[in-house]
Amino acid sequence: MNYTRNNAWNNGGSFNNPDLLWYAKAVGVMQSRKLNDPGSWWFFAAIHGEYIGQTGFPGWGSIPGPPAVPTTPLPAQSVQDMFWNQCQHQSWFFAPWHRGYLIALEAFLRQIIIGLNGPANWALPYWNYFGPNGENKIPPAFTVTTLPDGSPNPLYVKLRYGPQNNGNVYIAMPPVNAACMTNTVYTGSNAATPRPGFGGPATGFSHGGSTSGNLENNPHNLVHVQVGGFISNSNYGLMSDPGIAALDPIFYLHHCNIDRMWAAWNARGNSNPAQANWLNGPQAIGQRAFAMPMPGGTTWTYAPKDVNSLTQLNYSYANLQEGLPQQQVNALHQRMIKLDRKDMDIMNEQAGGSGGELIGANKESLRLTGKGTTTSVICESAGWKKVNESFMKSSANAIPDQVYLQIENVKGNLDANILEVKVNEKHVGYVSLFGMRKSSDPTGHHGGAGLTFLLEITDVVDDLHMKNQLNVENLQVSIVPANEIPSDEQITVGRVSLYREAVQ
Amino acid sequence: MKLTNFSERTIHVIVLSITLIAWIVLLYNPGNIMGVEHCHVSMAGPSVNSWEMLLAMNPLESLLLGWFLMVVAMMLPKLIGAIVHICERSFTHKRVLHASVFVLCYCAVWMLTGVVSTFIILGLNLLWPMSYVPAALVGGIALVWQFSPWKQRMLNNGHDHPAIAAFGGKAILDIARFGILHGVWCVGAGWVLMLFPMVLPEGHNVAMLLMTVLMISEHMENPEVPRWRFVARLKLVRIARYQLVFWWKSIYFKSMAK
Structure with missing residues (x-):
């Protein structure tokens, strides 16, 4: 059987789209199951991440419905250890883990849909917020409170506030963009690909790594926070935090679109990593294997090599082009033109x-306070001199350095925010705090290191060079949050650093 | 931002070379610095005389030198991640200084622990000379500590790689604090495992090797919620096993393809 994932906005994105109507009905069945049932909506959300034992928001017991989120009965500890809190973020496993996660959920949903006399080839639809004609708005099937038959709509959730924090859910562009599609390297960098690369940094033998890949950073992280939105530090959208995000049914349509972008990126001829440590997954580096419950009580243990392409899984997307920018084929050449080295x-x-x-x-x-913070990054003379020299010596075979701004050890508990970063008043990028709470937890996967953001600022340095101002002593960096940070909320930045990378 | 491949390789080569040298010296054991020597007086049971004889035959500085070599051999590879973290966040001309400050501060914590441990080792040898009773006692404590939430808390804290200043004295202070705290969490997690080989009347080289694998493995595991967990933290062994299997499979499939 072949499965095709279609646009959720077909037939106006309402329940006239049969993909969405069947999705709603099947989600309703999964939500009626108990927390300890591997086929329940709640169990699947916990596979991504959970705050079940936590008191107070965002503890699952404090989430106002709908949906009414259970906190009991818990599965056995061994079952929790095998399946729960698996989500792979700030890692090159981000894309393959989530692909398997979608397939496992689809298997349960499809089984229910077939039982309800629905189509045997049903597949999750994707929300292409880059599509034309207002498709950046959440499909209406997610905002109505009832199904066509008058029963409660399982796709509707209370905690979904949108980018203006007023319940109007859409994706604002900017800050969201699909610029990562112009990248050509999965892990690493080149003129078309800022570090850490399209798919994320390599995950090593030891824990660590708190920098998102380019696909993960934007659009993935930003869409999460824009859909979720923010009212206060005890009331923000489910989508804004990975420990509650997968409770919202829109989560899976968002991830379908992210998966579509990965498939589209591959379809343009870009390669996934060939290293054994990526292909063989976390087991090869001594970590817990990707494991998903499947219908019939079985467990699917998989590695990236098993989900490397959609063809091997008998999946396809109805459209791999719509809304996605073309590849940048001559990024380096464009840079040299800008530097007047035609x-x-x-x-x-x-x-x-x-x-x-x-x-x-x-x-x-x-x-980070209120409406933002500014800091002065001091350029160290010996290192900065090397950047200068790379411009002076530039030739066909000696390319000027790439320069990055690193915002390190960003810690706190309020994920629902997007930061705009400027260098010398020039915009250099947006980053989302999605995942900050979990990465700040000393018992979490990142050992409490918080998030680290890497932003390429080569363009700013190129501008300085063209204006003969490369002999600067410092750069002014502004970090401006989209939502004003409450005064009782501690969000800290360990350090703001400047790096050069020699290009060879 | 990650270091260049060359810089990372250099750190690995330097650290592993020093470790190898320390192991060679340990196994050679010049002047029996790795063991407690006895004579008929010290074997006669606990008394002021036998304690004085034990100290005379086993000078403190000699035992501490042995302890230092053991710390370097067993714990230095574990510091690679932290050293890389420091070098990534240091200016190129400060990397050696910063990494050295970190390692020295870390070792200082272990050496303070070594002073206490040495007296415990001598005391146990006084009470049970050439006996397996001290090993059984220490091993029992190690087993309880191994599965406890307190040990997990120490291991979790050991994963903390903090932000450090880049400039001047503030950078040195931050790195010294990092080294000391890293040492404290490491001692907290592994003090009893480190003690175990030293109280064995024989076979402590094999025990040291096993403890090294165990201690490095458990520091490589991801942080966990502290609770009583009866699991073996053997990440290094798992990695070796999987890498070996995957390597063998790739060889096998390549030969089949031919």
Whole structure:
């Protein structure tokens, strides 16, 4: 059997779209099951992440319905250890783990749909918020409180506030964009691909890594926070925090679109990692294997090599192009034109670096407050001189350095926010705090290190070079939150750093 | 941002080379610095005389030198992640200084622990010379500690890789604090495992090797919610097993393809 995932906005994104009507009915059945049933909506949400034992919001017991979220009966500890809190973020396993997660959920939903005399080839629809004609709005089937037959709509959730925090749920562009589709490297960098690459940084033998890949950072993380929105630190959208996000049925349509982007990226000829440690998954580095419950009481243990392409899974998307920008084929050439080095046409467009060198930092840790914070990043003379020299010596085979701003150890408990980062008043990027609470937890996967954001600012440095201002002593960095941070909320930044990466 | 592949490889080579040298010296055991020597007086049971004889035959500085070598051999590889973290966040010309400050502060905590441990080792040898009773006692404590939530808390804290300042004295202070705290959490997690080989009347080289694998393994595991957990934290062994299996499979499939 082949399964095709279609656009959720077909037939106006309402229950006239049979994909959505069947989805709603099947979600309703899964929501009627108990927490300890691997085929329940709640169990699946906990596979992504959970705060079941936590008192107070966002503890599952404190979430106002709908949906009415249970906190009992708990499955055996061994079952929890095998399945729960698996979500892979800030890792090159982000895309393959979520692909398997969608397939497992679909298997349960499809089984229910077939039992209700629905189509045997039903597949999850995707929410293409990059689509035309207002498709950036959440499909209406998610905002009505009842199904066509008058029964409660399982797709409706109370805690979904949108980017303006007023219940109007849509994706605002900017800050959300699909620029990652112009990347050409899964892990690493080149002129078209800022670090850490389209798919995320390599996950090593030891724990660590708190930097999202480019697909994960934008659109994934930003869409999460935009859909969820924020009212107060004890009332924000389910989608805003990975420990409650998968309770919202829109979660899976968002992830279908992320998976579609990965498939589209591959369809353009870009390769996934060939390293054994990616193909063989976390087991190869001594970590818990990806494991999903499947209908019939079985367990599907998989690795990235098992979900490397949709073809091997008999899946396809109705459209792999719509709303996604074309690949940037000559990014390096464009940069050299900007630098007025039009004569250099013998360029290796795939040239990249293997790592960076610290060339500047601010002096003290910061607390993000209210409407934003500004800090001065001091350029260290020896390192900054190397950047200067890379411009002076640039030639067809010596490409000027790429420069990055790193915002390190961002810790706190309020994920529902997006930060705009500016260098010398010039916009350099948006980052979302999605996942900050979990990564700040000392018992969590990141050991309490918080999030780290890496933003390429080569363009800013190129501008300085063109204005003959590369001999600066510091750069002014502004971090401005989309939602005003409550005064009783502690969000801290360990350090803001500047790195150069030699391109070879 | 990650270091260049060359810089990362350099750190691995330097740390593993020092570790290897420490192991060679330990196994060579010059002047029997790794064991407690006895004579008929110290074997005669606990008394002021036998204690003085034990100290005379086993000078404190010699035992502490042995302890230091053991710390370097067993714990240095575990510091690679933290050293990489520091080098990533240091200016190139400060990397060696910063990494050295971190390692020295870390080792200082273990050496303070070593002073206490040495007296415990000597005391146990005084009470039960050349006996397996001390090993049984220490091993029992190790088993309880191994599965306890307190040990898990220490292991979790050991994963904390904090932000550090980049400039001047503040950078040194931050790194010294990181080294000391990293040492404290490491001692908290592994003090009794470190003690165990030292109270064995024989076979402590094999025990040291096993404890090294165990201690490095458990520090590689992801943090967990602290609770009583009766699990073996053997990540290093799992990695070795899976890497070996995957390597063998790739060889096998390649040969089949031919």
